[in-house]
Amino acid sequence: MKRMTKHLFVAAIIVAGLVSADYGYAKKNKNVDPEVKNVIFMIGDGMGLAQVAATTVNQGYKPLNLERAQFIGLAKTYSANNRVTDSAAAGTALATGTKTNNGAIGVDPDKQPVKSILEKAEENGLATGLVATYSVTNATPAAFIAHVESRNMEEQIAEYYLKTDVDVFMGGGKKFFTDRKDGRDLTEELEDKGYTMVYELDDILSFKGDRLGALLSSNAMPKMIEGRGDYLPLATGKALEILQKNSDKGFFIMVEGSQIDSGGHKKDASVVISETVDFDQAVGVAFDFADRNPGTLVVVTADHETGGLSIPSGKPDFSLPDQGVKYEFSTGGHTGIFVPIYAYGAGAENFSRIMENIDIPHLLEQLLKLK
Numbered sequence: 001m002k003r004m005t006k007h008l009f010v011a012a013i014i015v016a017g018l019v020s021a022d023y024g025y026a027k028k029n030k031n032v033d034p035e036v037k038n039v040i041f042m043i044g045d046g047m048g049l050a051q052v053a054a055t056t057v058n059q060g061y062k063p064l065n066l067e068r069a070q071f072i073g074l075a076k077t078y079s080a081n082n083r084v085t086d087s088a089a090a091g092t093a094l095a096t097g098t099k100t101n102n103g104a105i106g107v108d109p110d111k112q113p114v115k116s117i118l119e120k121a122e123e124n125g126l127a128t129g130l131v132a133t134y135s136v137t138n139a140t141p142a143a144f145i146a147h148v149e150s151r152n153m154e155e156q157i158a159e160y161y162l163k164t165d166v167d168v169f170m171g172g173g174k175k176f177f178t179d180r181k182d183g184r185d186l187t188e189e190l191e192d193k194g195y196t197m198v199y200e201l202d203d204i205l206s207f208k209g210d211r212l213g214a215l216l217s218s219n220a221m222p223k224m225i226e227g228r229g230d231y232l233p234l235a236t237g238k239a240l241e242i243l244q245k246n247s248d249k250g251f252f253i254m255v256e257g258s259q260i261d262s263g264g265h266k267k268d269a270s271v272v273i274s275e276t277v278d279f280d281q282a283v284g285v286a287f288d289f290a291d292r293n294p295g296t297l298v299v300v301t302a303d304h305e306t307g308g309l310s311i312p313s314g315k316p317d318f319s320l321p322d323q324g325v326k327y328e329f330s331t332g333g334h335t336g337i338f339v340p341i342y343a344y345g346a347g348a349e350n351f352s353r354i355m356e357n358i359d360i361p362h363l364l365e366q367l368l369k370l371k
């Protein structure tokens with residue numbers, strides 16, 4: 001009898017353990033609010049799986065914030081006219097859900113404008129934002145607000161910041177607003193429209209209003225190895241704070257780690273790794289925000305891979321730092337390899353599959369119930 005009781009007791013513990021483990025899983029998923037209210041869409045420009053792997057290897061396999069992702073998928077990145085996309089066509093695909101030709105911004109292959117998820121979010125009363133580490137007129141952020149046939153039309157792209165009601169934008173590219181062929185000063189026009197325009201990180205962080213434009217450099221911002229510092233994670237946190245305050249209906253923001261791509265083009269692993277680490281810091285800020293604010297979905301992906309990076313074996317000695325592997329680039333351009341998708345928070349389970357890059361904004365629009 002005593003023995004029997006003991007066995008039952010052990011069995012009860014095992015069953016309780018299994019049930020609680022199972023319950024824990026279910027509970028965790030129930031805790032994720034099924035209603036998606038806020039979307040933080042993060043794009044690592046040129047961040048293929050090799051860029052993430054190199055960054056992880058370089059820090060001795062210490063997990064990145066990306067490893068907190070609850071669901072993982074893969075995206076096909078080809079454009080309408082090329083198996084290897086550029087950032088303009090890929091940005092347009094991710095922003096509008098339409099594949100277009102390389103070089104095109106916010107227009108379809110027939111050069112007709114296609115509305116972006118940011119523009120639709122605005123129309124639906126959500127607060128909106130764009131944060132980048134290159135110029136705010138560069139291809140990826142441009143695809144979310146502008147409609148021009150060429151990514152090189154950066155002065156025209158800058159004018160779209162007056163045409164949309166984006167609440168917050170931050171990055172470089174001041175010269176496209178102030179040093180223009182038409183002599184206009186778009187920063188003054190933006191001030192007239194109700195924006196506070198700032199040019200220093202400190203002024204971003206101390207900002208208390210609701211509409212902010214930050215242009216922190218003439219064109220591209222400095223790289224991490226040139227001393228950019230904590231701009232991206234800090235600016236991302238501040239942008240989320242402003243957007244949350246600006247609308248009860250929720251918000252949509254795109255945050256770009258713009259210069260991982262630059263490292264690939266330069267075939268410089270130190271740039272790739274330092275820019276990926278910085279982007280991952282911003283991912284951590286976004287995931288933490290989602291933890292504090294149920295109904296927030298964070299989706300992190302890339303527009304394409306840059307550099308054809310691979311990690312062949314170096315001296316096979318784990319005791320020697322940095323000598324166990326090499327970082328090799330097979331091209332100074334982009335490649336057509338699938339890119340990873342990391343999803344976290346409300347609705348994250350929808351991204352756990354292989355999909356077209358255009359499926360991502362379609363899913364985000366559905367989850368936000370945009371009309």
Ligand SMILES: [Zn+2]
Pocket residue numbers: 046087261262265306334
């Ligand atoms: Zn590129």
